[in-house]
Amino acid sequence: MTFTAIDFETAIGHHPCSVGIVTVENGVIVDEFVTLIKPPNNEYSPFTIRVHGIYPRDTINAKTFAQVYPEIKKRLENRTVVAHNESFDRNVLMKSMALYGLNYDDLNIASRWECTVKIYKARGLKPTKLSDCCREMQIQLNHHEALSDARACAKLYLLR
Secondary structure, three states: OOEEEEEEEEEEOOEEEEEEEEEEEOOEEEEEEEEEOEOHHHOOOHHHHHHHOOOHHHHOOOOEHHHHHHHHHHHHOOOOEEEOOHHHHHHHHHHHHHHOOOOHHHHOOOOOOEEHHHHHHHOOOOOOOHHHHHHHHOOOOOOOOHHHHHHHHHHHHHHO
């Protein structure tokens, strides 16, 4: 069980304002990374602020996606990647990379990631929101905090 779990929180559209990444080697969490990311023009939707509680004032001096990308790349490159609702996080990554002229293929990861929503839906769990899965599996969660979400996703994947 060697993989990397990732979670993005977004400011508006596909523009991330935070990323959490958890690296698992042989079933053990060996690295955790979290950072705020300054979205383009530091622009936020009021809806996303209500979801995650990250405000423009929190990211005004944060690094841009392009500046954070080397940390993301070294944790994802050549790895099995896992996310809860993988299409959302994968699209955030792919669109953010494209915005900065970065090539997704350089990561050498799957075009579709492992998805804990799909895994737990197949097990018959309903609903399959991250909070519901964590409650059912007794995993601690501070929902919509990127590192907590990524850590919970990793634990869900380990328990599948």
